[in-house]
Amino acid sequence: MDLAEEIDYSGPLDSRRLMPLERARHVIREALLGRGQDAEVWAALLSLEDFAELREVMASLPVHWVAELPGEMLGARYGAALVNWVATQIEDGRLVEEGWPLGAALCGSGSDRAFEVVWSLRSLHNYPTEPDESANGLVLQWLWSFPTDAFYFVASHALAGDRRARLILRSLTECHPGTVWRFLIASFSPEEVASVLASAKVEPTIKRSGILNVLDHAAASGTAWPKPMAETGSTNNLRLTAFRSRSRGDWHVVFEELQVHSVGCVRIQQYEMGSRPWPEAGPTHRRFKSLDFPHVSSKAEPASPRAARRAFAEFALESATQTTGEVWTPLHELRQMSDLGDPFEVVQVITGLGAWHEIAPSQHPAFQRLAEALAQGNFEVVDVDSNQSKNIMTKSSDPDAEGDANKVLRGRERQFSPIAGRLCFRALPALASERAEQVLRVFEDLGYPFSGPDSERFSAELHEAIRHGFTLHGSCEAAIEYSEASHGGLNYEITVNSAALADRYEAWLPRGDQMFGSYPDAMVLHVANQLGQRLKVLDIGAGNGRNALALARLGHQVDAVEMTEAFAIQIEKWAQRRSLDVTVHEVDFLKEPIRGARGPYHIAILSQVTSHFGDSEDLDSVLAQLSAQLDPGGRIVLTAFITAEGYEPDEVAREAARARWCTLYTPTEFAAALQHAGLEVELQTGVVEFERTHLPALAWPPTSWFVDWAEGRNVFPMQSPPLELLWFVLKRLS
Incomplete structure (x- = not known):
């Protein structure tokens, strides 16, 4: 069986993946005896024509096959029969706890009745606010599959006073604020959004991590919606503007935050809204299809009091665009504000504004208002030439000590607190x-x-x-x-x-998302499939166990080596729950030997591990150890960041790569390590190219950051970095 056939059943459901009924029943009989591969068993379950037969089989199967059955495929296959059965269970006062993903199954059915079924679940009456609770996950699956309608349904009930709806909305806003905001804006006017959130006691506080919430609102409504931020020890001014280009008819949004800290530090953060098509997601979004969905970038610079005054002057005098209220934006470059980092630049993001560009700053209402405000801060405006975009703002002379007492008082009170x-x-x-x-x-x-x-x-x-x-x-x-x-x-x-690497991984766990993805590497499955059955496998740096557990489920004997205690416990727990042949070794393999190893091994895996090494000596040492523990016909499957031919990294590049978990090797250095360990390359290919081609569609990409990281852009922020993560399949020299 080739790789494509091996993972074929894991993709979206269609007629090619349904088995003949007799073959499906044969596969299920084998599964009842503990034999068979997950994808094949799932396909057999989905091939049963009678829902009652499916229910009977699922009650007898080992729990791990049932627990991981793709719910969306189940719902798409059995539709109304599944929904009606679940509804019957609820009406009889019984909750469904069959171990398989009920929420996803209901969503996959696409039935309107699924709304009523999910909403009727008894667990929602005492809806939890913790994101890892089962009821929360159930509703999330429901909302993802019925996006606009489901959010409208929940928000409407929240507005009407339904306690469950209010709790759901509050919990989802805390966990996934951007998504909640986007769907609410698609269903309600800005005024209604405010009412809905108020009814759920949700405060739409803007945080830098959730800035898309507000930007999406501005893009969707076409109006400016400034929202002040509060921060200890600072006075903040937030300006948010949505512009429509006259020449192209598309939309742009600019978000700016100007912070004047009491310690004499000015920070200007501007988020420039780039352009990419707004995704169509149903009838309610059609009125937005001409909008550009934003991609956000930001720059922030601290500055001294002297630079602060200069920045204030330029920020005011180079502002030439006015929309509504007090919302305005600069369209020219700012000079360097501090000695840290690159000069701060404001990129022009508004095109086709025509005559607006020709308005002299000193004649513009926005400039006048700002100039008046700055004048209260003891600045004055000198208009050198109204036809030029540059003007000069200078510091007024300090009040005379013998003059007006009020001026003397104001002069003292305007002084900064200790630096x-x-x-x-x-x-x-x-x-x-x-x-x-x-x-x-x-x-x-x-x-x-x-x-x-x-x-x-x-x-x-x-x-x-x-x-x-x-x-x-x-x-x-x-x-x-x-x-x-x-x-x-x-x-x-x-x-x-x-903090050590293990401590950093430990800190990641409470976030609840998968750091490495949840699906096994396609290359690992490919090599295991080629080498045969009942293999001895050594998984170095096993992480959350995605490769180790998958190979053990295929019947292989696995030694999983992991230095992070929480990951080691997680792998051991899942292996015991499923009665898998996995031995976990909690050890730092770069410093200590693996005690109790069950080699020699047919496969040794180092997936996304060498990127954490310190230098070439670590690679030399590990490859030499693994080569010595390989079976004569065994293979080492590893990933490594290799530089492009002709590129010679300097010390800064090497250190920066290591700092971003992308420890790099030149082709010459990698070849020397292989020669030292007595290994040769059997297969070499790009990780992104291979995994994208061979993983199921729903498993790609494994994480949101994976592609940029694997293609070297975390180190080199450019279109074609001289660095790439490669797959290597190695064997011992003859």
Whole structure:
């Protein structure tokens, strides 16, 4: 059986995947004896023509086959029969706990009655607010499959006072705010959205992580909806504008946040709305199909008081576009605001505005209002030439100490509170000198220049902290906290966050999403299928067990090696629950031997593992160990980031790649490691290309970040990075 046939049943349901009835019953009989592959058993279950027969079979099958049966396919196959049976169970006062994904099955049926069935589930009467509760997952599956109508259904009931609907809406908004907002806007006017959220006691607070919530609203309604943000120790101004291009008729949205911190730091964040077609998702979205759905990018720069005044001047004088209310946006470049990072630029995102560009800033109402506000802050406007886009804003002379008492008072009260702040950056030793120079320039701009000896001492301390942190872990971050001392000097403290890799994985688990995806690698299944049955497998860095458990379900004996305790416990729990032949070894394989290994092995797997190595020595050591534990006909299946031919990475590139979990090797370095371990390449191909071609459609991509990471864009933010994650199938030299 080739790979395409092996995973064929895992894709969307169609007639090609249904078996003849007799063959289906034979497969099921084998499954009752504990034999058979998941995809084949699922296809057999879906091939039964009588729903009653399916129910009887499912009651007898081992739980892991039933628990993982694709619910959408089940619903699409049995439709009304499934929905009516579930409804009967509910009407009789019994909840359905069969182990298979009921919500997805109901959704897959596409039946209107599924609305009533899901809504009637007794668990919804005491709807939980924790995102990992089963009722929450059930409703989520229901809402995903009936997007606009289902959200309208829930929101309408919330508006009418239904307690379940209010709890559902509140919980879903906390877990998936962007999705909730998008569907609410598709069903309600902006005023109704506010009423719906108020009825559910949901506060539409804008957070940077959820900024698409508000941007989607602006794009959908075509109106400006500014929403102030609150943050300790700062005064914030938020401006949000939706523009429609006169030349093309498409939409753009600009979100800007201007923060004036009490410590004398100005930060301007602008989110530029790029363009890609708004996806059509049913009749209710057709009126939006000419909109451009936004892709958001942001820049943020801290600045000194002096740069703050300059930024205020340019920000005001270069603002030439007015829409409604107090919403406005700059259309010209801002000069560099600070000594950190690249110069801040405002990219023109509005085209075809015609005569609006010709309005002189000083004649524009938006500029006038801002100028008046700035004048209250002791600034004055000097209009050099109304035909030029550049004007000058200067600081007025300070009030005379012998003058108006009120002016003297205001002058004192406008002073900043004591200076304090925090600077964070990746701890890359190759950039330590540049970082030290940047930080010292910031201190000088704040009014605290370091003398020669003090400067040298600070640089030495920063170099040592960065070196130490990077040695502990490549993705270490450094932070410098500074504050004004009572004696007039500047105190500072340098710290590094050097949590071990296992600790970082542990911290990921409470998020609830899969860090590696949930489906086994197509390449791993392909090699296992070629080598035969009842193989001995060693899975190094097994993660959440997606490869180890899948191979064990196929009848193979697996040793899973994982250094993260939480992952090791998770694999062991699932293996015991399904009575699978998996032995878990909780060990850091780079530092300790694997005790109790059951080799020699037919397959050794290192999927997404070498990207965490420190250097070529780690690769040499691991490959040599695995080669020694291979069966004579065995294979090593691994991924590695390999640079393009002709590209020579410098030290900054190597450290930056390691910091982003993309440890790289040149073709020459990788070939040397293979030669040292006595291995040769049997197969080499791109991970993205192979997995995208051979994984089921629903399993690709494994995570939202995977493609950019595997194609090297996490390290090199460019269209064609000189780095790619490759699959290698290795065998021992003859």
